[in-house]
């Protein structure tokens with residue numbers, strides 16, 4: 001007995017990586033069945049690096065699990081170097097694309113992954129020269145910032161005058177432009193261990209070009225082409241990602257192009273359960289079971305109302321054998337470029353794979369952190385559309401959009417201000433005015449945002465705390 005016990009392989013000590021004001025992707029419920037205690041380590045922003053490192057060491061954590069938001073990415077690359085024996089999942093290299101659209105583009109360029117033709121300028125003068133000579137329409141995006149806004153910082157410009165005007169008033173840095181790709185729709189694919197586990201179409205509203213569903217577009221789960229899934233798998237493998245989401249544009253020219261990819265995305269709880277199960281399989285060296293997630297399951301689950309899907313947990317599937325003769329979705333036929341195939345046969349073409357263990361840095365900051373190496377110095381001299389005069393102690397530019405959104409969507413969460421409401425407030429009122437109101441007359445929020453007393457109180461209190469975190473006051 002005793003001998004057996006000493007032979008028993010010890011499991012690594014896991015910890016969740018959390019950040020104040022950032023929505024949490026995982027919690028303990030996603031890791032149901034992990035026999036040991038899972039620790040939690042929360043990063044408190046601003047000068048918290050050393051304390052954070054100490055806490056990880058003190059808790060003897062072997063594996064830190066969680067998504068790192070864009071604004072903390074570079075800090076965490078430093079932290080990871082100071083914790084060489086801690087494995088980050090996803091690795092900092094895998095999360096490279098989470099930081100900015102520029103990083104997504106550079107990642108795709110390296111691996112020969114199709115993207116809309118993209119132009120990146122750190123030299124503003126060169127960028128403006130480019131605006132004079134290039135073809136229009138173009139898409140202009142803010143490269144660095146929140147990805148959960150959905151098109152909030154994406155603009156279509158039809159002429160050099162429009163492009164110039166946009167960059168005159170927005171300090172987007174670098175200048176990040178793409179050729180405008182006329183699109184049928186785009187598809188969001190989510191993968192676990194390089195296997196697609198969910199996919200859906202997002203179509204733009206009539207006569208619009210933006211496909212984001214948050215702007216009123218529609219989504220459906222049917223008939224995502226196999227070849228599109230293949231591209232998503234290729235991207236996931238290139239990123240060595242345990243879990244991954246890609247947005248793939250389907251052009252009117254029939255071509256597929258990557259618009260976005262990241263480990264941070266919105267996913268139903270049952271999908272996060274699957275990721276937890278996959279990670280437990282990986283981290284227990286196969287002792288805990290890998291989830292069985294058949295390809296195209298989303299065509300069936302997608303028939304369930306999303307309000308129900310949001311509450312469903314721990315979804316499992318039995319193994320299918322072709323001899324079983326009842327009606328079963330894995331007998332469904334799919335057209336592929338290689339001819340018609342049954343879902344059952346396709347499923348084996350998409351195994352759920354382990355990721356590679358790597359002991360080198362693929363994207364070291366010394367080389368790839370262009371943003372901090374080439375800062376925009378002339379910001380002060382630029383013409384900026386902002387309400388001036390009003391003597392506010394806060395420079396709203398110091399409040400990153402991402403952090404402000406996280407604050408706004410979490411501070412009064414139980415009181416009717418969640419992600420959706422926060423986004424609507426930002427869309428209709430704007431960050432500047434919201435901050436001015438919070439500073440000078442928070443009660444006015446009741447009228448301008450249509451929220452209740454309790455929500456105002458929470459927002460006000462949260463704002464004071466938020467300012468302290470950002471050292472704004």
Ligand SMILES: Nc1ncnc2c1ncn2[C@@H]1O[C@H](COP(=O)(O)OP(=O)(O)O)[C@@H](O)[C@H]1O
Pocket residue numbers: 116139141146147148149150151152153154178179180181182183186209210211212247259260
């Ligand atoms: N190059 C492009 N050509 C045409 N439409 C685009 C292009 N890039 C983005 N879009 C549209 O804008 C939307 C938002 O762009 P995206 O890069 O996903 O930014 P966000 O981070 O705001 O979601 C996309 O879903 C797509 O509908």
Ligand SMILES: [Mg+2]
Pocket residue numbers: 150151212247260
């Ligand atoms: Mg998007």
